[in-house]
Amino acid sequence: MSETVLYDYWRSSASYRVRIALNMLRFDYRTVPVNLLEGAHKAQEHLDRNPQGLVPALEIDGLMLTQSLAIIEYLAETRHGSGFLPADPPGRQRVRALAYAIALDIHPICNLGVAAHVMELTGGGDAVRAAWMRKFIGDGLSAVERMLDAPWTGTFCHGDVPTMADICLVPQVYNAERWGVDLSGLERIRRIADACAELPAFRAAHPDAVKPA
Amino acid sequence: MSETVLYDYWRSSASYRVRIALNMLRFDYRTVPVNLLEGAHKAQEHLDRNPQGLVPALEIDGLMLTQSLAIIEYLAETRHGSGFLPADPPGRQRVRALAYAIALDIHPICNLGVAAHVMELTGGGDAVRAAWMRKFIGDGLSAVERMLDAPWTGTFCHGDVPTMADICLVPQVYNAERWGVDLSGLERIRRIADACAELPAFRAAHPDAVKPA
Numbered sequence: 001m002s003e004t005v006l007y008d009y010w011r012s013s014a015s016y017r018v019r020i021a022l023n024m025l026r027f028d029y030r031t032v033p034v035n036l037l038e039g040a041h042k043a044q045e046h047l048d049r050n051p052q053g054l055v056p057a058l059e060i061d062g063l064m065l066t067q068s069l070a071i072i073e074y075l076a077e078t079r080h081g082s083g084f085l086p087a088d089p090p091g092r093q094r095v096r097a098l099a100y101a102i103a104l105d106i107h108p109i110c111n112l113g114v115a116a117h118v119m120e121l122t123g124g125g126d127a128v129r130a131a132w133m134r135k136f137i138g139d140g141l142s143a144v145e146r147m148l149d150a151p152w153t154g155t156f157c158h159g160d161v162p163t164m165a166d167i168c169l170v171p172q173v174y175n176a177e178r179w180g181v182d183l184s185g186l187e188r189i190r191r192i193a194d195a196c197a198e199l200p201a202f203r204a205a206h207p208d209a210v211k212p213a
Numbered sequence: 214m215s216e217t218v219l220y221d222y223w224r225s226s227a228s229y230r231v232r233i234a235l236n237m238l239r240f241d242y243r244t245v246p247v248n249l250l251e252g253a254h255k256a257q258e259h260l261d262r263n264p265q266g267l268v269p270a271l272e273i274d275g276l277m278l279t280q281s282l283a284i285i286e287y288l289a290e291t292r293h294g295s296g297f298l299p300a301d302p303p304g305r306q307r308v309r310a311l312a313y314a315i316a317l318d319i320h321p322i323c324n325l326g327v328a329a330h331v332m333e334l335t336g337g338g339d340a341v342r343a344a345w346m347r348k349f350i351g352d353g354l355s356a357v358e359r360m361l362d363a364p365w366t367g368t369f370c371h372g373d374v375p376t377m378a379d380i381c382l383v384p385q386v387y388n389a390e391r392w393g394v395d396l397s398g399l400e401r402i403r404r405i406a407d408a409c410a411e412l413p414a415f416r417a418a419h420p421d422a423v424k425p426a
Contacts, residue, residue: 051359052314063303067317070309077302089290090276096283101265104280108321117348121335128334135330146264 004029005059007049009036010211013107013171014068015056019205020167021072025079033212036112069103072164084164095158098147098165102172106140110175133179141176141186144169148188155195162196170196174207217242218272220262222249223424226320226384227281228269232418233380234285238292246425249325282316285377297377308371311360311378315385319353323388346392354389354399357382361401368408375409383409387420 006022006029008015022029034040034055041053049057050066058065061078065071076084085092108114115129122128152158157165173193176183183190196202203209219235219242221228235242247253247268254266262270263279271278274291278284289297298305321327328342335341365371370378386406389396396403409415416422 052356067310067313070306074306093283093287097280100280104317104321108317109327114322143265
């Protein structure tokens with residue numbers, strides 16, 4: 001078996017998701033930091049790994065994989081018993097819909113490059129960026145909270161084992177807290193994030209746990 | 214078998230994706246328009262279908278499903294022979310990565326609500342919106358073009374049968390043309406979109422083919 005290498009950035013939500021997934025599988029992997037602040041993701045060395053110039057990229061099974069959710073689906077298909085998706089198609093559909101409500105409808109809009117472009121267009125500074133983050137993370141998580149108002153929600157987003165939905169939720173809650181989003185009305189989300197924070201796989205993946213010294 | 218009903222909007226990219234998928238499966242379905250311009254997606258009747266207040270929602274098998282890509286995965290799992298995803302895990306990973314490079318990294322940033330907020334913040338009008346669309350669709354499709362520079366690309370994004378990647382690509386190309394994105398340098402994308410346009414399932418799903426009179 002070839003070595004597994006994760007090219008990531010400590011604060012990237014998409015990298016954080018893949019770290020949680022690898023930890024849940026008790027994977028032995030090596031991390032190579034790609035410093036987004038220094039533009040390392042736009043260097044040819046990284047573009048050869050990921051033509052999109054994004055993190056993460058995962059070297060595994062002799063392949064170079066990109067797109068965090070596609071990586072997690074690959075791990076679910078090739079490593080049995082991951083629990084990333086439930087066994088029944090309706091349950092899998094619900095978990096994916098929750099994951100996408102975060103990974104599609106919140107996260108890309110709050111990408112640092114998008115927020116930087118808004119700052120440039122408006123001539124506004126950090127306050128414009130923070131308001132942008134608060135609006136789109138706040139609106140998006142409120143919709144997720146409503147989706148969680150369903151009988152299938154348990155200790156975690158779907159039942160009592162963590163799935164791909166929780167893997168997406170936790171990094172988004174981390175970002176929400178970073179930007180000062182008011183989470184007080186989002187009781188289900190806060191309860192689920194707290195339950196995840198008890199799990200070693202989630203704790204070890206936290207940005208503070210992997211931040212370079 | 215209960216009736217299959219698609220709640221959609223003719224110009225929505227996510228609805229367009231699901232129409233293509235249902236057509237590829239030769240599904241007999243009824244469409245109920247949700248007029249986004251009149252705010253019908255924010256009415257309680259639609260929020261009961263989709264707590265996110267987005268289109269599409271698909272009533273199928275006695276379930277109400279949301280999130281276009283999660284719907285397509287559900288169809289792939291429950292209707293055999295769809296071809297939406299290849300059989301091999303590395304191929305499935307590549308198709309999903311291409312689909313997500315469009316559905317995550319381009320489409321949400323160019324959501325009309327996001328663009329409207331940019332117009333509000335900048336005080337700019339239609340020109341600001343069009344420039345926003347051209348920047349993010351243009352940059353995003355250029356990255357997809359680079360991802361398609363790979364031996365697995367065939368007549369379509371992955372080999373010679375249309376997959377979920379093509380189902381995402383075609384509505385994005387429609388949007389690119391709508392906003393005047395320069396596609397001249399994106400030869401693989403243009404060639405694949407032209408190949409898709411030959412297929413009845415894609416033609417019947419086109420916004421112009423389903424636009425209310």
